[in-house]
Amino acid sequence: MTQETLTLTVARRRVEGNGVLLLDLVDRAGRPLPPFEAGAHVDLHLAPGLVRQYSLCGDPADRNRYRLGILRDPASRGGSVTAHEGLQEGTEVAVSLPRNLFPLASDAAHSILIGGGIGITPMIAMAHALTASGGSFELHYCGRSRDACAFLDELAEAAFRDRAALHLDDGPASQRLDLPALLGSTPAGTHLYVCGPSGFMEWLIGEATRLGLPADHIHREYFQAEAATGGSGFEVVARRSGKTVRVAEDETIVQALSRIGIKVQMSCEQGVCGTCLCTVLEGTPDHRDVFLTDEEKADNDQILLCCSRARTDTLVLDI
Ligand code: FES
Incomplete structure (x- = not known):
């Protein structure tokens, strides 16, 4: 899984409707941007530890800009407000490569x-x-x-x-x-x-x-992962750390690991960005993310710790 990012510049911003920020992001040197398919989104790295996903809403044939529409939501966890206030014309922002979880079917009548x-x-x-x-x-x-x-x-x-x-x-x-x-x-x-x-x-x-x-x-469009809690509890063995913890029904793996002093780096906290990806050494994950492909999920050798759970009583993780 690539975590490559581009550094793009806000070439144009305007606010339309009831608080929708429209941004055109370009390469400062005028180079064409990596192509994207309709339905794709990018991760915007808005601040350290603050990464949010937004759909690309421009014409996929236009390689000169990525256009985003961001609704200001004061009730959010800070992403949209930071984007509205911080992304002025000329601002540089780190942007992931486009990723498409919502593609058009090729055979639709x-x-x-x-x-x-x-x-x-x-x-x-x-x-x-x-x-x-x-x-x-x-x-x-x-x-x-x-x-x-x-x-x-x-x-x-x-x-x-x-x-x-x-x-x-x-x-x-x-x-x-x-x-x-x-x-x-x-x-x-x-x-x-x-x-x-x-x-x-x-x-x-x-x-x-x-x-x-x-x-x-x-x-x-399914940006938000399934509920990260619920179902029964299970045991996580953090092999590299030499520690074991029980993940309760009402907590995530990340929360359980933090109780025993293992800090997991996260950004979206909802199974979208891939920051908390971890290798599974034993056991079968219950994948609740939208980051891994179906094939990657079927391999059962990786897990997103912010949202996924276990199908087996024990998961052994390379952490
Ligand atoms: S923090 Fe983004 S997928 Fe877990």
């Missing part, structure tokens, strides 16, 4: 892209990519009100503007998102992509499933 609030960001990149490839798609942007929405000017000018619809909570009922009507009028082989608040995604996925869309045709 039609794609329905639905973004709720800041969840519109990966959908814009997907709309660009599908436009370029000639794919059939429609884009739906759900927001509380027009004032709360970002990207409206960009969407009004986009090549795919005729395939984009806005659905506002405070607008007339006639413009609300009508998933049964949408799915009822699309061909077999339609894929649905959703991103937004978790309640919004759960509702959409539940409705789409009820309406008969196969599970493997439903895709969700």
